[in-house]
Amino acid sequence: QVQLVESGGGVVQPGMSLRLSCTSSGFTFSLHIMHWVRQAPGKGLEWVAVIPPDGTNDFYADSVKGRFTLSRDNSRNTVFLQMNTLRVEDTAVYYCTRQRVSCSGETCSSADGLDVWGQGATVTVSS
Amino acid sequence: QAVLTQPPSVSAAPGQKVTISCSGSSSNIGNNYVSWYQQLPGTVPKLIIYDNYKRPSGIPDRISGSKSGTSATLAITGLQTGDEADYYCIVWDNSLSAGVFGGGTKLTVL
Numbered sequence: 001q002v003q004l005v006e007s008g009g010g011v012v013q014p015g016m017s018l019r020l021s022c023t024s025s026g027f028t029f030s031l032h033i034m035h036w037v038r039q040a041p042g043k044g045l046e047w048v049a050v051i052p053p054d055g056t057n058d059f060y061a062d063s064v065k066g067r068f069t070l071s072r073d074n075s076r077n078t079v080f081l082q083m084n085t086l087r088v089e090d091t092a093v094y095y096c097t098r099q100r101v102s103c104s105g106e107t108c109s110s111a112d113g114l115d116v117w118g119q120g121a122t123v124t125v126s127s
Numbered sequence: 128q129a130v131l132t133q134p135p136s137v138s139a140a141p142g143q144k145v146t147i148s149c150s151g152s153s154s155n156i157g158n159n160y161v162s163w164y165q166q167l168p169g170t171v172p173k174l175i176i177y178d179n180y181k182r183p184s185g186i187p188d189r190i191s192g193s194k195s196g197t198s199a200t201l202a203i204t205g206l207q208t209g210d211e212a213d214y215y216c217i218v219w220d221n222s223l224s225a226g227v228f229g230g231g232t233k234l235t236v237l
Binding site for chain 1: 160162164166171172173174177178183213215217223224225226227228229230231
């Protein structure tokens with residue numbers, strides 16, 4: 001069963017840190033670009049960050065750049081989102097999501113579309 | 128100002144057709160693929176269109192996507208009450224080096 005499971009959410013005070021984890025199962029994790037998307041209460045979806053299969057050249061939304069850091073451990077099928085200097089406006093449900101892969105024979109390459117989503121981890125930043 | 132512009136809401140009667148626009152620029156929609164997501168109340172977003180117009184398996188053909196220039200459009204025909212949801216477009220922005228979502232459109236089936 002193809003699945004993404006987030007963990008590590010919680011309630012923290014402004015300025016503190018949290019690390020979210022997203023563990024995958026049911027597919028070859030090391031082939032996939034992984035994204036984080038968040039949704040503040042009652043608001044729309046906001047793209048947060050992306051990390052390629054080899055863990056290099058990650059990119060971030062301006063709203064989190066310099067505070068959030070992505071990493072991944074392909075041996076553990078897990079991607080991590082380290083969130084530092086948290087702000088009240090970072091309060092949201094954080095979704096881990098997989099970018100599609102298109103395969104032709106034994107050759108696979110990244111493709112458009114986020115086709116598998118976790119259930120989300122709730123992060124609340126409040127004093 | 129949002130990078131991608133969607134109408135906040137659209138509505139139509141059951142059985143009718145509705146379209147949702149997603150307007151961007153040459154740095155995003157004009158040069159990259161657009162995908163669309165449906166988020167039913169209280170649920171996780173679901174991919175319904177990728178590569179501008181392709182449907183994942185299991186998505187009915189009454190849902191379609193298109194792109195022209197710097198705008199993309201999601202169309203749903205034969206509306207059902209179960210289509211009531213929020214719909215989002217997303218595309219990579221080459222200038223920002225970031226993904227960008229539209230603000231989302233709430234579909235009401237009257």
